Amino acid sequence: MTLRLTVSGMLDVTHTLAVLRLHSLPGQEEIDEAAAQVHRILRFDDHLVEVHVALNPDAVIVQHDAPAKLLPKLRSTIDHWFGLTQDTSSAYASLQTLPSFARLAQESDHLRLISYPTIFEALATTVIGQQVSLAAARTLAGRYVENLGELHQSGLRAFPTAQATASLEPAQIQSIIRCPLARATTLHTVAHWYQDFGQHLIHDHEQFLTQLLALRGVGPWTRDYMALRGLRAPEIFLDTDLVVRRALNNLGVSENELKDLPSQAGYLATLLLWHHDSRQHD
Structure with missing residues (x-):
């Protein structure tokens, strides 16, 4: 169909x-x-x-x-x-008053946030990717999917469920993903929380993120990255992200310009900086 x-x-x-x-x-x-x-x-x-x-x-x-x-x-x-x-036109228009972002917006005028099919996939991959490179995160998450993802007749696997993840002990998750025990424990904790509470709070972003941040092993970057790419919160400007900071330094964006960043254009500013950095390193 x-x-x-x-x-x-x-x-x-x-x-x-x-x-x-x-x-x-x-x-x-x-x-x-x-x-x-x-x-x-x-x-x-x-x-x-x-x-x-x-x-x-x-x-x-x-x-x-x-x-x-x-x-x-x-x-x-x-x-x-x-x-x-998602109508991106208002966010693009609001960035025209900021010289650095106006230039980026003119160069890449149709970007939009690419998220994940499910909230738990966004959450689990964000936790797995904490404090490691993107390549390392993909390797760890690939092992996670290979071992816990349900195999489809097509040969592809579905992303693992919170239930399947929570049913294991942290040491078992560590053995599967081959990551530090602390990371496996955080994934286990997050999966339990999502299964019991998080999935019922998806439409209450404030409560979802407040409870998420309160979990052991979850810090501000994880909360904000999840808000941005998981919940699609438009106000999130991920200035704690290393790639965003590198792009800001490369462009010479002033602190005053960042203070004037429109609240509902934070997501687009982040996207434009990510995109700029990726083009510099192609």
């Missing part, structure tokens, strides 16, 4: 593929850059859905095998993942 989801404004397909490629996990998804297509398995409760997502500037075309009753969930999942209905 085919589902067509229109984009509010325009989708920068090249940027979207670049973000997906940076975070792609082996065995979980296949990215065909020539066809601008992503092949993944999505979980809806106990149902696995195979999707082929074709990216176009004005629409996303989804080939899927979801039953009719799951179509609303499939629509909202794809929309959340790619931010298709």
Whole structure:
């Protein structure tokens, strides 16, 4: 079956593929850059859905095998993942008063935040990626998916559930991911919390993030990164991120300019700095 989801404004397909490629996990998804297509398995409760997502500037075309009753969930999942209905025009317009960001916005005028299909995937990968390089985080998360992700007949695996993660002891998670015990303990703690409380607070961002930060092993960067890429909070400017700080220094952005950053454009400012840094290191 085919589902067509229109984009509010325009989708920068090249940027979207670049973000997906940076975070792609082996065995979980296949990215065909020539066809601008992503092949993944999505979980809806106990149902696995195979999707082929074709990216176009004005629409996303989804080939899927979801039953009719799951179509609303499939629509909202794809929309959340790619931010298709998010109107970026006001954030772009608000950055025009800040010289450094105005230049970046003019150079890359159709960026949008690429998230994750599910909140728990965003949460687990954020915890796994704490204080390690992106390459190391992908390696650790790849082991996590390979060992705990349910295998689909396509050969791909669905992202592990909070329940599957919480059912293990931290030492078992450590053995699977081959990470420090403290990191495995944090993942175990977060999975338990999400299963018992977090999943019921998704629409109450303040409570979700307050409780998350209170968990042992979770710091401000994890909270803010989760708010940005997991919950899609537009006000988050991730100035604690090393790549963001490097881009700010490279561009010579003043503290006064940062003080004037519009509150609802924090996400876009972060994206523009990430994108600028990636182009400097291509």
